[in-house]
Amino acid sequence: MSNTHVSVLELDLNALKHNISYFKKKLNHNTKLLGVVKAYSYGHDAVYIAKSLESQGVDYLAVAYTDEGIILRKNGIKIPILVLHPQIPNFQKLISYNLEPNLYSKKTLTAFIGICKEKKLLGYPVHLKFNTGLNRLGFSLEEVNEILPLIKNTSIQITSLFSHLAASEDANENEFSRQQIEKFKQVSSQITKTLPYTPMLHMANTSGVINFPEAHFDMVRIGIGMYGFGNDEKETANLKNVxxxxxxxxxxxxxxxxxxxxxxxxxxxxxxxxxxxxxxxxxxxxxxxxxxxxxxxxxxxxxxxxxxxxxxxxxxxxxxxxxxxxxxxxxxxxxxxxxxxxxxxxxxxxxxxxxxxxxxxxxxxxx
Known part of the structure; x- marks a missing residue:
């Protein structure tokens, strides 16, 4: 950096590549990797990071809100982008930019199906989230029978079923995490039996990838780990600061x-x-x-x-x-x-x- 009076955040994309490679080595060859670039890529820079991830062959990106995904599309990002917390008023924009919504309640599911029908869309890719213990977003397990008729609607295609571990970094909560994994297996099995195709399953975050290989399923979601932070000092030592x-x-x-x-x-x-x-x-x-x-x-x-x-x-x-x-x-x-x-x-x-x-x-x- 030249000696000018500026403040900068330097981004080491080689460190990012190292971290992605580190996590890929923990996965089966057919397990996909989703890079979480919400919140401006955890404060780094969503466009720079997303472009690097796309060039590295990362399969999916995830953002929190629709506008974050739109910025990536406007900057040339082509790979699939999952919007983790889409808002119903933004569904039209989401579709316009080929973003994929997480539908987490009957209200969001029915609203999105309605818009797809209006637009005469068939098989629009969506993701369904299930609450297995984090108690933040997601269908309750008791709602599964109620939504089965809805998810068979041909306006949408269920690209993935997923959930989120509440305490995957905490060894004291391993039993709770395993209970979450079992609940997710049960609900995903119940749903896939009723569909004529097989959605992807994903549940593991950074700490989940490290601590719960049985939860790798079809895809994993790497957030803080991409930027150089593991769930303990030992794992962090294997990563590089971005x-x-x-x-x-x-x-x-x-x-x-x-x-x-x-x-x-x-x-x-x-x-x-x-x-x-x-x-x-x-x-x-x-x-x-x-x-x-x-x-x-x-x-x-x-x-x-x-x-x-x-x-x-x-x-x-x-x-x-x-x-x-x-x-x-x-x-x-x-x-x-x-x-x-x-x-x-x-x-x-x-x-x-x-x-x-x-x-x-x-x-x-x-x-």
Whole structure:
């Protein structure tokens, strides 16, 4: 990165390729792989990531909402895209962009069939989700007999049946996860017996792929694992970090002992202190509770604590012992350990920190 006063999220697409290859090696050769690119690809960049996944032969993509899928289609993505939480008012747009809805209730199922009939569509690909214990979205197992007549409607084709594990990363909940898997097997068997074709089955997320090979079925869904994070330190060590958040020093100050710094004078220097102002703040995803020495950045391989309160667009860090100048690079995180430490200090998880990175932070590809 050139020494300009910008904040960037560097995307290492070779790391992404490594991670996809790592998970593919855990699958049977005929098990498909779905890459989850919702929420701007977990804060990375949905278009860059989706294009890379498509070029790697990933079979499916998944987004949360219709508009996310439309952006991918407008940027030339051709492979199938599953919309995990489609809204009925967007069904028309969803069809226009050849997106595939997750239908999770009688209301969504009947509404989508109705639109397909209006448009005189036959065999439009849809996916049915079943609630086996997460209790978020999905048909209850008791509803199966009620929806059987509906899913035989020729306006739609059931491309897949799926469910979602609630605690696949938690060994203490293995018995609950196995109960979910068994419930899913039962409901999928009940449905496939009534159809003249066989839908795909999928249930395993990143942790499910690692911990429950019996739940790989026909396809698996990889989300956080694509970006370099497994369900424990051992698995994470096998993966490579995709996104690195970096910024530069805008200005350097020396404040005297007793001088205050930042909003509400939250920091008072106990000795003469050299500080660097960085152009990144809580509007960019730097949690406000990382201020006042809780969080830090790395400048020229030295840890620099954040001083005072995190501002909307800036933070100030202690560089008293660092040999640096204005324009030098500051690293917020460039590996999984740094990000996980920031998440721990923020009392959150890596998912939230990644997805909080503002889209005003420029994404650039490094390979």
């Amino acid at each position: 996104g690195s958040l970096k910024t530069t020093i805008s200005q350097i100050h020396t404040i005297k002992k007793g001088d205050s710094l930042g909003y509400n004078r939250a920091y008072t220097a106990k000795k003469d202190t050299k500080t660097a102002t960085l152009p990144i703040g809580h509007a960019d995803g730097i949690c406000r509770n990382l201020g006042n020495g809780v969080g830090s950045v790395k400048i020229n391989n030295k840890i620099c604590p954040i001083l005072g309160n995190v501002c909307m667009d800036m933070i100030m860090v202690d560089i008293t012992t660092v040999d640096c100048k204005e324009g030098d690079q500051a690293i917020v995180f460039d590996n999984q350990q740094m990000l996980n430490e920031l998440a721990l200090k923020s009392d959150t998880i890596s998912y939230e920190l990644l997805t909080s990175i503002s889209q005003r932070i420029r994404r650039i590809i490094v390979e």
